[in-house]
Amino acid sequence: MPTLIHPTAVISENANLHPTVQVGPYAVIGEQVKVGAGTTIGAHVVIEGPTEIGSGNRIFPGAAIGLEPQDLKYAGAPSLVKIGDNNRIREFVTVNRATYAGESTVIGNGNLLMAYVHVAHNCIIEDSVVIANAVSLAGHVKIESKAVIGGVLGIHQFVNIGKMAMVGGMSRVVRDVPPFMLVEGNPCLVRSLNLVGLKRAGLTSGDLAVLKKAFRIIYRSGKVLSEALEELELLSENKYIQELHQFLSLSLESNRRGPMPGKILKKERLEEVDN
Secondary structure, eight states: OOOSBOTTOEEOTTOEEOTTOEEOTTOEEOTTEEEOTTOEEOTTOEEOSSEEEOSSOEEOTTOEEEEOOSOTTOOSOOOEEEEOSSOEEOTTOEEEOOSSTTOEEEEOSSOEEOTTOEEOTTOEEOSSOEEOTTEEEOTTOEEOTTOEEOSSEEEOTTOEEOTTOEEOTTOEEOSBBOTTEEEEETTEEEEEEOHHHHHHTTOOHHHHHHHHHHHHHHHTSOOOHHHHHHHHGGGTTSHHHHHHHHHHHHHTSTTSOOBOOBOOOOHHHHHHHHO
């Protein structure tokens, strides 16, 4: 059988690695690290603990996972990083532990984090998320499943990004991104539905039609958000409308950043879009 652990790797005798884990040259793995079956750890990767990594992950050279957070409030608490299965974590990605004892920074399953992505303390990335190169997530950011984040951008702390949303590259994201929407810019604004992503996700023509109607109510009708949410309740039999309504309602709470506004269109452009 081939050697799965390179002789130059430094692995604590207390680390818990499944026998099928592969470790490349000069990797460093700490004593409170647990890694599941079939995960590949590239050259010069550093993984400290407490960190739990699932099965079938590929961690590329230079990544640093489980180191203490870049948070001045951190006082040495035994916080966690938890990573699920079948993720691709590319070169020089950094994933920091949470700030306080018992808290976790969490990455789910089937995600792609491209080179130089930074995942700060207490972030949550759900499943099947794509984050392009050189994206920085500040603390407590949450990204829901199947969202796509374009490259070279920053996301403000405590921002929530909804399911199947898309954020255009080089944007400045300082407020919550509603699910199913395409946003971009500086300042970042809701531009349209993420139609390409929604079609790829298998939404039916009926689902798309009702989401288009909801988009016009929220962003093109001139109603304030509370009025738009009341009107959305009339469409609430659709599960995607229910998710959108819930996200926007929660985004208005005092502990959230508030929902991202839409782009205001001139009258002639509005008529063109609606037609």
